[in-house]
Amino acid sequence: MTTANPNIATMKQSMSSLNRYRESLQQLQGTWDNLSLLSQLSGTGTDMSETRQAFGKITTDVLDSLAQETLNKTITAITAKAQVAVDIVVRNLFERTADIGFLSTDDNLSNFLDKHLAGLAEAHDIIQLRERFNEYVQKYSVYFNVILLDAQGNILVQLDDTNPTTQSHDPLIKEALHSNAAYIEAFHHSDLAPTQSSSLIYARKVCHDDSDAALGVLCLCFKFENEMDGIFQDLIGKNEWCVGLLLDEQDRVIASSDHYQIPLGATLEHAQGQDWIVTRFAGRLYLAVTRETKGYQGYMGPGWRGHVMIPLEHAFEDNVANIIAGIDTKLLKKVMRSPLLFSQTLLGIPKQAATIQSKLNQSVWNGNIWQKRDASHNAQQNNFSKMLLWEISNTGFKTQSVVEKTVADLYQTVVAVMLENSRFFASLAVDIMDRNLYERANDCRWWALTATFQRLLAKPELSSQEKSAITKVLVYINKAYTVYSNLVVFDRNGCIVATSNPAYQRMVGETITADWAKAALQLRQSQDYVVSDFEPSPLYGNQPTYIYGAAIRHQEQTVGGIGIVFDSTPQFSAMLMDALPHNADNDVVKGSFTLYVDEKLCVISSTSRDFAVGSHFTVHPELCKLTPGSTGFDIALYNGNYYAVGARASSGYREYKGAGDNYKNHVTALIFIPLGKAADINAMIDSENLLQQNQFKPASNMTTADNAEEYATFYIDKHWLGLPAAHIVEAIQANNIKPLPDTSSVLEGMFKHGDSVVPVLNLARLTGIDFQAPEQDKQIIIVQAGPKLPKFGLLVSALGEIPAIAPNAIEPLSAFFATINIPAEGIAKVMTDKGENLLILLSAINLITRISEAAQQANSQTATSPVNTDEMLEQAA
Template sequence: MHPQPLTEELASHFKKVNDFRSHIYQLQNAWDSLALMAQLSGTGSEMEETRTAFNKISNAVLRHLSEETLHKTAAQLTSKAFEVINLLIRNLFERTADIGFFATDDDVRGYLEKHAAGAVTAHEQLRITHRFQEYQNKYTVYENIALFDMAGNMLHQLDASQQTLVDQHAIFKLAAQSSAPYVEYFYETEINGKPYQSLMYAHEVRSSDGLRPLGVLCLCFKFVNELQTIFQNLISGSDWTIGILLDEHRHVIASSDPHQIPIGITLCADTDKDWFVARFAGREYLCVTKQAENYQGYSGPGWLGQAMIPLEYAFNQSMQGMISNIDAEILRKVMRSPLIFSESLLNIPKQAANIQSKLNQSVWNGNIWQSNYVNTQQKNFSKSLLSEISNTGHKTQQIIEGMVSELYQTVVSVMLENSSFYAQLAVEIMDRNLYERANDVRWWALTHVFRECLGNAQLSAQDKNQISSILRYINGLYTVYDNLIVFDRQGTVIAVSNPRYNELIDSQLTEEWVGRTRSCTSSQDYVVSQFEPTPLYNHQATYIYAAPIRHLDGNSIVGGIGIVFDSKPQFQAMLRDVIPRDKTDTPVSGSFTLFVNEQLKVISSTHADFATGDDFALMPEISNLDEGQRLFDIAIYHHTYYAVGVHAAYGYREFKGAEDNYRNKVFALIFTPLGNVNEINQRITAESQVIHNKFNPNLFLQNAEDSQEYATFYVGNSWLGIEARFVREAIDEVQLRTLPESAPFIAGMHPYGDQVIPIIDLARMLGHAHYFTDYRQIVVIEDKAAALKFGVFVSALGEIPYLAPNQIQPMNTFFKGISNNPGIAIANLAQQSMLTLMNAQSLWEKVTIGQQRQTEQAML
């Protein structure tokens, strides 16, 4: 595959992305205005670095979001294009086996031999009609059955109204000249002015000794009906996607919406690209084309599946239906998973918070500068301007976080949709496969030799050998069966196809399905065993399909046939075919799939923990699903989050349909890993402990006559403050030098201007073991009267409120003898939590006392 570059023309259709881009542009205009006003007013706040950093992150997120938006739609189209062609190819594979077997039917041979001898009577005509009708009743995928003699004359067809098959039809010539196992032929024509399409399979009929050609048998597949069924299950009424089937010349031979994409036109198709844009009838479409995957050696007629959607509707799908039922807390955690998101994407919210934190530092310093050096009138304007700068930063950060959340949800929803799609594909594959099993057993029960031999008063050794020979021949053609068994009316095994089960011959079958077989009332009836271990399948669990064998007179049941589905490899192959794949079409590592029955017993699984027959207790709610219903969720298994898609089987054609007595609800589950629980929790815990600058200049702007401004900051979760007149600014730690034998609360010395100043570790002083921050900040404090200048490490910057005296309660009103405590007062603010106020002298006094104690201990 060749990844396609995202063009501006295509990106113009991304409504959600463009809404975000519009908000970003509006904020950029606001930044321009604020920058000019700040420059003219001299607020002391520098914004250029902030603007550049925000723009860089915004553009990166918009690019990622655009790419994932495109990938989401392309992934949906890819799934549908694959399903169109692969489901059809699996169906046609069964048809290639049908024609080869039906061409050896004794009734068909007998009719052709009598025709060659001129001995066909009205009774013979009636018998062949009945035979064809019985076949079509079982294999309802065929709309017509026709028989030619070796001269190319049409001898008989099931649907006499068909006008497409005539003497010397092209398919007759192809089959008569071919030694291949089958001839596959598709053609289009018109009947009464309307287009008609037919896909036919033909095979030469030869004498029982194989020496003489007798004629050609032709099966006409319900091509149009089958594609309509695929499209109907694949595309909902509200979906703008169009499913297309293209022939080897890129002509449209089937369309889910012929009003938009008519049959017969030629379309652009490209299997080498992940997606492409095509124009048709003045409209642009996003398209994906897929070749058929080879199925058991059969690759089909060379056709292609294509899915396409008008560009104006391609990227408007809402994700809310996909994630609305997901637990919000689980979804939040999954969106921090390094398994599905790169480290650069996961770090974007943190980078945005860091940028806002740096902006807040600049605004905080601007406020400090305004407080100390600007007159009141200009100060109020400047503080309002600084407030707007900080708010604009918050808005920019929120837009970025919103884009990132949308990006994360888009990626997760793609994985949920993929799991759901593959679950539906799994039940489609399973039911279509088992539909054939129900057909096979009923048809083989009508085998003339079986009915004739079992109708005899006593079976001879020759009868048994003949039955065994036929069973072996059938089993050689139909390898999905482990064994075929014919038994008499009493349930005694007469013959088997697999020599490994020869010990079953002459034994009595006591399984309950044998009794139900004898209760069938028509040639359309069949029975299926429970999925359970059986000696007929080496004591492993499987389904056994059975049908009664009737006497040639049709009045009585003389025995039955049971076909043992080779469930272990067959179900495994189905489940392996629906393992989710990534963008490079590689199976997603750690994914696994299951079939589970209504009793929540595992039928088959690709995960070693879920063995056949085990109870499936992980998601008991799936048993509430009705046929055809689906669900998707995020589940936890073995400390891993999984996107889980579940789909309840809904049958195929009449199999498990309204007219079928057989019911067997099976669920397909697709698990796609989203991340390790412990790893995600550790990341979230670490991120939650990072404290960013919380400065919100909107608060506490009122300036009463007797109030003072306080610069506040955080150390861990402790909110502290000091009069703003003692604060110079907040700076980043750049070059800290530790001092030997210094006070326990002195972190070291740090350059400040042309000086070096001591730095106090407030976290240690307050008893915090440590605190987390992406970068350590230093608040520089100066008390000129006391000749003190030092810095304190802080976790984050807070507000700069005005506080009146009546809002402050000194600590010594609560406790005695606390003069050495750096906290001197408490301010209880309704807008925030409790604020502890300090002064420079008491804070430095605490350091001095610590130094004295350390010196005294050293002298002991």
């Protein structure tokens, strides 16, 4: 996604948070213009042009970045919906292609067609076959009709007795009769379903096992509109403005989540080959994305595409605060400094803004010093200039604040996207699982109705040939349904009579003692089924899995049962892999992983080696206690990494695990999306904390006492110190301090100031304060206590306020400390914007003495290269 797109400017107008910040900055720009003019007229000596330009550039950068991330947030959300909409339906239709292939080989159909062709079919044969169709649809509830036709297109038996069609001329019938394909798939208006504008129908010819000659055609009519309504309901919340759509190959709408906004049959502009487009429909601008299906096990569906549109005026509604409301603020602040989520440029914007403001404050600080010395200004002018300087500083703070708030909004937007993604893809993982296992519950019940199983198991004893007949059917089924590792049929005593997997042939004759098999033999209705716990089974190499079971009944008597062993290891792994988020290059987001966890916090499947199947899940276990269908997310610290963790509790699909289903199994899908390494984040935060900027507010403590003296204050780490403002030349930032060999550590070195070379005193080392000066832009205060005294520099952390203090407000240092090692002459209690604070007032004369002592000490310790302190100070002066 790139800001070069000409539609970006149009979309920015719809970004409410962006416009709020832009308006604030525009107002501040007007203030800057006025202050610049006043500053020039008053002669404060403060040049704001560089500051204005620096703030102007940084605000442009941050607003552009916020616009891009706001766009990305929306694009990410609707792209995921478009992709899932088409992929979920394709997964579903893949199962339908297997259904038609298997059901068309049902002996009941070919036997009926034989009777029909011989003129022997009777009314009760039709009734029996319709009952079988009804049994089928009760289990595979995605179909609204099952139709059997002869080779001339005459409808012989159908489930829907309200359908008026008795003969079909749909080309689908002719195509199926002459095709050996496993299935024929068609989506169009059909006389097989005359009341529907379009129908999705799967067809295949019906033959005998040993012949390709068509006896007739079987059609399965899919509940397409009903299915899409369910998909859109899961994807799009009631309060969301986006519209979910499916487009056919001609870009016509074949499914819509909102027929009032985008009706069926409308032809739309697609966004294939582009991340997104801005398009117009029915007089309204929309942001739109289009996605091709990724397919499923080689099946690519009918050629449909997922398409999502959102009205431009609602595309960027500011809901970030609601998303992150429940997240721990400390964790949130941590991940908002993550180098994994943000470029160094974006992460550096707050520091950059603070540096700009710090330099501005230095100019204001110097301006105040210079105003004091400028004899050409009278008291009234000085007061005006001082107020103007403080207002300049205040405006800088306001600008910095807006920049920081904009950046914070930017950071929160990105984190919110990650959290929403985690919840969305966890929901996808659960949906894929529930839909898949719905088919497993259907399969076991339907295969239990296989006539061969019913007829043979009704016998008191089975011959080897009869067992082979059952095995043959199981092998045929297992080849068509590869999600199973093994299929077993057992008799009324639980004794295995056949398996589909040759590796388990040795178990034929053994009795299944597991609870699920015993429960299956107790079932009395064809709709009933049982599922094992997720536990190791000898039918799955003693690995944990689910086994679905149903009773095989003949003439109202249970004669045995069927167990279908889900191949859980690869199948669950594939489901979880399909739910992982992808980056712009369509690669899985590095470091992300997903899990299925049951209500006992047992890991069912995982894409991470850290969470072995069967292990106990302990990372945010409360996310596994959600009510069915509900979602949650949080930020977790795991193995030294921060993650966005999304969760969704299983709620079933259609009737499977629904309110009317006796089977309940609480499974939660969790997805972990990396937000950054804790060590990297902490290192960045620590480095930022070491940097102390010139942060001071306008002095509100100016005394009216006639004898009050202004003090220029500064900080050594967190310690607040000051010197008489009259003794200060200026504050500068220097990088060219030259260290002196073999001198005391309290001397930082020498550097050139104007025409002089002055020594720099390191107050932190002198006073024992733990402070490490930065490598670059060291803050130096140039001090000269009198015209005949030498100049020297003080290495400080940051500049402070310039309060006026009356002499009687200064307490001698001896009143607080018996002995001291600080070149100070007193302490004053000063009111600041943070309350009353203690200011240590230093003596410039004492500081000169300390410099002299340090130089003399260096002289006495260095015989080979003596240093003449007086000459050094005189030269510096």
